[in-house]
Amino acid sequence: xxxxxxxxxxxxxxxxxxxxxxxxxxxxxxxxxxxxxxxxxxxxxxxxxxxxxxxxxxxxxxxxxxxxxxxxxxxxxxxxxxxxxxxxxxxxxxxxxxxxxxxxxxx
Amino acid sequence: xxxxxxxxxxxxxxxxxxxxxxxxxxxxxxxxxxxxxxxxxxxxxxxxxxxxxxxxxxxxxxxxxxxxxxxxxxxxxxxxxxxxxxxxxxxxxxxxxxxxxxxxxxxxxxxxxxxxxxxx
Numbered sequence: 001x002x003x004x005x006x007x008x009x010x011x012x013x014x015x016x017x018x019x020x021x022x023x024x025x026x027x028x029x030x031x032x033x034x035x036x037x038x039x040x041x042x043x044x045x046x047x048x049x050x051x052x053x054x055x056x057x058x059x060x061x062x063x064x065x066x067x068x069x070x071x072x073x074x075x076x077x078x079x080x081x082x083x084x085x086x087x088x089x090x091x092x093x094x095x096x097x098x099x100x101x102x103x104x105x106x107x
Numbered sequence: 108x109x110x111x112x113x114x115x116x117x118x119x120x121x122x123x124x125x126x127x128x129x130x131x132x133x134x135x136x137x138x139x140x141x142x143x144x145x146x147x148x149x150x151x152x153x154x155x156x157x158x159x160x161x162x163x164x165x166x167x168x169x170x171x172x173x174x175x176x177x178x179x180x181x182x183x184x185x186x187x188x189x190x191x192x193x194x195x196x197x198x199x200x201x202x203x204x205x206x207x208x209x210x211x212x213x214x215x216x217x218x219x220x221x222x223x224x225x226x227x
Contacts, residue, residue: 032211034213034214036214041219042219043111043216043217043218043219044202044204044214044217045217046207046213046214046215046216049207049212049213049215055215087151087152089152089213089214091211091212091213092211093211094166094210094211095154095166095168096154096211097154098151098152098153098154099151100151101151101152
């Protein structure tokens with residue numbers, strides 16, 4: 001199985017700041033990488049797929065980059081609604097696997 | 108509006124069975140691959156099963172293969188997960204999810220989840 005290593009596991013930032021979350025795959029997954037947002041009481045939300053393609057409804061302050069084994073989710077000008085847990089997921093091969101998550105909290 | 112609503116969770120003893128359901132609305136259910144994903148307490152997400160649009164093809168990880176069965180009823184816009192021989196490590200919140208395209212694609216809509224606790 002493809003192992004997905006996400007870092008950091010915890011991140012504290014202030015509204016208006018920019019943050020980046022890293023996701024590394026144990027083997028090349030081309031650009032078959034998605035990012036999700038998890039918030040309490042809400043359904044998980046697909047933010048980005050194909051490494052860098054914003055899903056409909058995702059604000060433009062979110063961006064994704066990378067291919068092969070190294071990927072990054074960047075959130076610019078953090079807003080209060082962005083404080084959540086973020087997961088990466090590879091779907092290049094079965095079984096699809098997820099990173100362990102990054103909890104983004106308000107500093 | 109796409110909605111996925113899971114039901115059927117609860118407390119079950121090890122070795123017993125449980126069947127989860129997911130009611131879908133707001134889209135043409137029969138056009139999409141569907142899946143179940145779970146999250147054990149304080150753990151990450153784990154894909155559990157995927158089913159093709161017609162139901163003729165199913166996919167499972169080794170951790171549940173032979174014990175879990177995913178199925179669907181397109182006439183009722185419903186997805187199911189039959190879980191047999193349950194183990195304590197199956198304790199998790201189970202999410203119904205829609206694949207964006209086909210089986211090798213991300214999940215663009217998720218339900219809010221249903222809790223399954225396997226304990227004596």
